[in-house]
Amino acid sequence: MANYEYIRVEAKDQLGLVMLNRPNVLNALNRQMVSEIIRALESFEQNEQIRVMVIYGNGRAFAAGADIDEMAADNPVSLELLNQFAEWDRFTLLKKPVICAVHGFALGGGFELALACDLLFAAEDAKFGFPEVNLGVMPGAGGTQRLTKLIGKTRALEWLWSGEMRDAEDACREGIVNKLFPKEVLLDETMKYAQMLANKPPLSVRLIKESVSKALDYSLYEGMQFERKNFYLLFASEDQKEGMNAFMEKRKANFKGQ
């Protein structure tokens, strides 16, 4: 497995785990770290054994934001040429499910990382927010877009303008967080869920993700056409035959991902 400086990566049976590992700065994201995260996910994406990916943080927080030192001296031209946010676009190309387990802080870039994942599980002590406004900037890695698509324009504006931190229960009520767990069992329960998802027919899981993602960008009509094609496509899979046969024969299906 590749060498990473700021993350730790582990393949555990069918699960691909990425642990953010700069605990002494509450896992503040620097450019190299973001690059490592996306490379690790892409490598799991290509690994046939891996069916579900999980991101979580080591230490007291998930990720308390981006490394300010790194960008304090930047100017528009240097940022344009560096094009650092392009790496974030690669998240949208991942076809396998990515689950994020958040404890402690998920702020700024850390919150954007969490929002880039498909499912978000949080410890009851988790806190979410975009403090960028207080530094005279704004989210740059999808925060204004993903948050708005999730909770709507007015609520997104209110939150982004205030720069305030909200607790996990609020985030759950807003529909950002899927499930809340006591902090002690967050990882355990996330892994259990990830394993449950890994046992589902991978092609179905994959095409459902693709179709749901399209629902955010397409008109309803276009989305329905897209969905239909994916539905038809699954009938080319062995898992469809196995799944339907098992149902008729009243036995448990054995899915192979083919």
Add this chain to the structure above:
Amino acid sequence: MHLWKKERPILRVNKGGVWMFDTILYEVRDHVAWITMNRPQSLNAFNSKMKEEITKSIKQAANDIEVRAIVITGTGRAFSSGQDLQDVEADTDYGELIRKYYNPMIRQIASTEKPIIAAVNGTAAGAGMSLALACDFRLASSKASFLEAFIHVGLVPDSGNFYYLPRMVGHAKAMELAVLGEKISAETAKEIGLVTKVISIENWDEEVAIFAQRLASMPTKTIGLIKRYMYQSWESNLYEMLEKEAYAQKIAGQTLDHKEGIAAFLEKRKPHFQGE
């Protein structure tokens, strides 16, 4: 986007170090943190500083792994007489005052997963009563009294009083106490369920210490879980609570103290809990 100027280690609580406060005394003895409000000349009335220092000291006790129980008490005749009215100006915005000073204090008590005892040595009036209510246990000296004083200056109860009081004594009794504003004795407070134990003045210090010691030798992590889920029960329906109990028991079942408890039971000896 955030906070970090440069990489640096997170500062740790200075364990066993001396912590200086102006309005309170703070001391850790035998796994118990003693927080003593120390403005006897004003009956331990809350000025801004004292509220901040109480919050800070509880946070410190919460983060100190040596601490397994916390006692809040007062020097002199009173536990606390509530808001220091000399600290209030004609144009004081009470909403801001509460948000800035009282609410963080009450939130800190509620979120600290260690047992917190209010050792009510004398009068607990107004926000002083609220502070006592927010603790997990109340011990009262025989000369202690409780007073919902707010009404006497035309104010409503605050600092969690509206939350805790009806939950502890029931709606009807809470209305009676908050609206009529009559002082109740330690004995009466015991009768209506506000107080765990009334202790005579002669034995006060000793018995409070014994009670605190007793809690400090119990399975601390588990007490913290009981506190957490007792709070959550107010916000949950039965089915949610059943699910939460399953998590809580899963967590408690992984503690060393659970293993010790089982071992002690099988070996027919007294358990020795570490708090983890």
